[in-house]
Amino acid sequence: MSTEMPMGADARVEATTPDGAAEALVWWTHTPNLPGEKIGVIGGFHATSARATSEVLRRADEQLRAQHCTLAVGPMDGNTWRRYRFVTEAGSELPFLLEPTNPPEWPGWWREAGFGPLAEFYSAVTDDLAVRDERLDGVAARMAAAGVRIRPIDPACFEEELGRIYEVSVVSFQQNYLYTPLPREDFIAQYRAIQAKVRPELVLLAECAGQPVGYVFAIPDYAAVQRGVPVDTVVVKTLAVLPTRSHAGLGALLLSEAHVAARRLGFARAIHALMHESNRSRNLSAHYAKIFRRYTLFARRLAA
Numbered sequence: 001m002s003t004e005m006p007m008g009a010d011a012r013v014e015a016t017t018p019d020g021a022a023e024a025l026v027w028w029t030h031t032p033n034l035p036g037e038k039i040g041v042i043g044g045f046h047a048t049s050a051r052a053t054s055e056v057l058r059r060a061d062e063q064l065r066a067q068h069c070t071l072a073v074g075p076m077d078g079n080t081w082r083r084y085r086f087v088t089e090a091g092s093e094l095p096f097l098l099e100p101t102n103p104p105e106w107p108g109w110w111r112e113a114g115f116g117p118l119a120e121f122y123s124a125v126t127d128d129l130a131v132r133d134e135r136l137d138g139v140a141a142r143m144a145a146a147g148v149r150i151r152p153i154d155p156a157c158f159e160e161e162l163g164r165i166y167e168v169s170v171v172s173f174q175q176n177y178l179y180t181p182l183p184r185e186d187f188i189a190q191y192r193a194i195q196a197k198v199r200p201e202l203v204l205l206a207e208c209a210g211q212p213v214g215y216v217f218a219i220p221d222y223a224a225v226q227r228g229v230p231v232d233t234v235v236v237k238t239l240a241v242l243p244t245r246s247h248a249g250l251g252a253l254l255l256s257e258a259h260v261a262a263r264r265l266g267f268a269r270a271i272h273a274l275m276h277e278s279n280r281s282r283n284l285s286a287h288y289a290k291i292f293r294r295y296t297l298f299a300r301r302l303a304a
Contacts, residue, residue: 006044007077011063020049022056027078028067032178039178040064040302042074043084045106053109057300065302073118073299074110075102079180080188085121085274086110089294093125096235096271097197097223100295110298118299119177120277124289125233126270129263133287136256139249146246148208150257155156155200162188164205164212172214174241177276178297197222201261202234204254206241214241216254218262220272232279233269234262237283252284 005012009025025044032039042060047053057072064072076084083100086107095101114218141152153161166187173179206214221233236258241251259270273286274295 006259007082009044009078010067010291012044013056013059013063015052017049017055020047020052022047022049022052023244024056024060024074025077026063028064028069030078031178032076032180033075034071034077034178037071038069040067040069040072041076041078042072043082044075044132045075047106047109050105050109050112053106054113057110057113057115059301061300065304066128070302071299072115072302073178073297074115076238076297079182080176080178081180081182081186085295085297087293088296091292091294092155093123093271093292095223096221096225096233096273098194098203098235098237099123099223099273100303105131107296107298115298115300117296119297121295121297122275122277122291123273123293123295124272124285124291126259126272126289127268128288129259129270131259131265131288133257134251136253139253142255143250146208147178148206148213148247148250150204150206150254152200152261153203153205155169156200158195158198159188159192161203161205162191164207165191165203165215168212168215168240168242169238171242175243177278184263194219199265202256202258204261206250206254213247213252216251216258217238218258218270232267233271235271235273236259237273255288257285 006129010028011026014023023046024042026137027041031041050079086102088107166184202218204216218234218236220231224231241247272289
């Protein structure tokens with residue numbers, strides 16, 4: 001076993017049974033916070049049978065109990081900034097860009113091993129980018145009067161723009177479920193990896209008095225290229241606004257403006273990706289889009 005763990009994991013566990021094999025990574029340091037719990041995280045999961053899954057999860061639990069963790073959570077590659085969740089209701093839509101995927105049997109194998117749902121997530125799609133909430137005209141006027149300006153990012157200074165997006169993210173996401181702080185350099189590195197796929201017209205930054213107050217990050221669904229079909233869909237990956245009363249309605253306005261920009265570029269559809277069941281973005285999405293896929297994050301109580 002390598003002494004350097006992938007993605008900064010604290011341990012690797014493996015299991016082989018007569019009918020298959022499984023492996024996973026385990027984290028107990030720098031894991032998400034949940035009041036009253038010490039969370040241990042299980043990710044990097046791969047398995048070929050239910051029995052091997054049960055055994056590798058048992059071994060992961062042993063590692064986490066030894067570190068006094070009270071709750072095992074997964075699948076999650078360390079924190080929510082990385083890949084996490086299982087697809088649990090796939091629907092008929094094909095996988096989209098940056099979406100987690102998994103064999104359909106894996107969630108059932110985790111359930112058989114004693115894991116149950118901890119959080120639910122959704123993706124939704126709209127097939128009509130011309131739909132607009134008429135109430136947004138008033139929001140747009142109010143934002144303009146308050147000095148809020150919405151603009152596409154400047155690709156010539158991409159990393160500087162990412163820094164402005166980061167400033168909004170670290171404030172806006174603090175109340176998100178299982179939030180974990182992320183250093184600025186790591187945040188920028190994640191987005192730098194997809195820079196070549198970014199259309200700056202689809203990444204909109206809201207500013208007031210020169211300071212960032214919100215943004216929407218959408219990207220063409222280049223997963224279609226791998227299937228040999230035209231790219232007609234954009235993926236709304238992230239929507240964030242500073243949590244102040246003066247910015248009420250800005251999130252809905254940004255989402256609408258992203259739809260307008262996508263339609264202007266010739267796209268026909270938009271996917272609102274990976275929203276938590278209680279996230280405000282889910283409520284905004286409901287005005288335009290219908291749910292087509294569901295995801296689940298699982299957990300199991302760790303005995304003392």
